[in-house]
Amino acid sequence: MAGGDAGNAEGAVGTDFRGARQTAADHFLALADGVPVGYVDCGTFDRCAVYGGEGDDGPIVLETIEAITGAIAFTIDPARRRQGLATSMIRALIDHPDLSTVELFEAGVEPENRPSRRTLEAAGFHLRSAEPDCEEMPYYELWAPDRRAR
Numbered sequence: 001m002a003g004g005d006a007g008n009a010e011g012a013v014g015t016d017f018r019g020a021r022q023t024a025a026d027h028f029l030a031l032a033d034g035v036p037v038g039y040v041d042c043g044t045f046d047r048c049a050v051y052g053g054e055g056d057d058g059p060i061v062l063e064t065i066e067a068i069t070g071a072i073a074f075t076i077d078p079a080r081r082r083q084g085l086a087t088s089m090i091r092a093l094i095d096h097p098d099l100s101t102v103e104l105f106e107a108g109v110e111p112e113n114r115p116s117r118r119t120l121e122a123a124g125f126h127l128r129s130a131e132p133d134c135e136e137m138p139y140y141e142l143w144a145p146d147r148r149a150r
């Protein structure tokens with residue numbers, strides 16, 4: 001996979017979002033035979049904060065997991081879907097040297113996005129909770145093998 005400039009997401013680095021501080025913004029193009037077929041984005045945070053909506057003093061944090069956390073979002077060229085590419089791309093992301101400090105990967109998915117949910121499961125992710133979050137968003141997570149430090 002090829003890494004790239006972060007664009008607007010770079011501006012989020014160093015800021016707090018819902019109880020966690022973003023420490024990096026990485027973006028990768030996935031290539032198949034030298035041709036771009038997919039894109040995956042990983043924002044790295046100093047912890048995993050489970051969001052519980054907005055309170056009078058700002059975001060409500062229901063739970064904090066003390067693990068360096070990579071929040072991912074991804075897409076595959078529509079002409080190249082159902083070929084296992086997203087699964088391979090996410091597995092490659094987890095093993096990417098630029099993300100070797102990430103202990104926990106997570107992804108929030110629209111509940112009706114079956115292709116994305118199936119893809120995350122195929123890549124080894126599990127639902128964090130049987131209940132969706134306060135925004136009705138199911139969250140999936142994967143502990144990076146051998147990297148859980150705390």
Ligand SMILES: CC(C)(COP(=O)(O)OP(=O)(O)OC[C@H]1O[C@@H](n2cnc3c(N)ncnc32)[C@H](O)[C@@H]1OP(=O)(O)O)[C@@H](O)C(=O)NCCC(=O)NCCS
Binds near residue numbers: 072076077081088
């Ligand atoms: C979600 C997406 C990345 C999947 O890409 P892909 O390369 O087609 O996925 P894969 O071929 O690796 O398939 C992975 C799993 O999902 C399943 N899957 C993929 N598309 C599916 C569909 N349309 N319906 C049902 N299952 C589907 C596959 O069968 C496979 O499951 P299996 O291993 O149990 O057989 C692609 O559909 C996409 O880009 N969607 C739009 C963007 C998006 O929704 N991104 C996710 C939000 S972060």
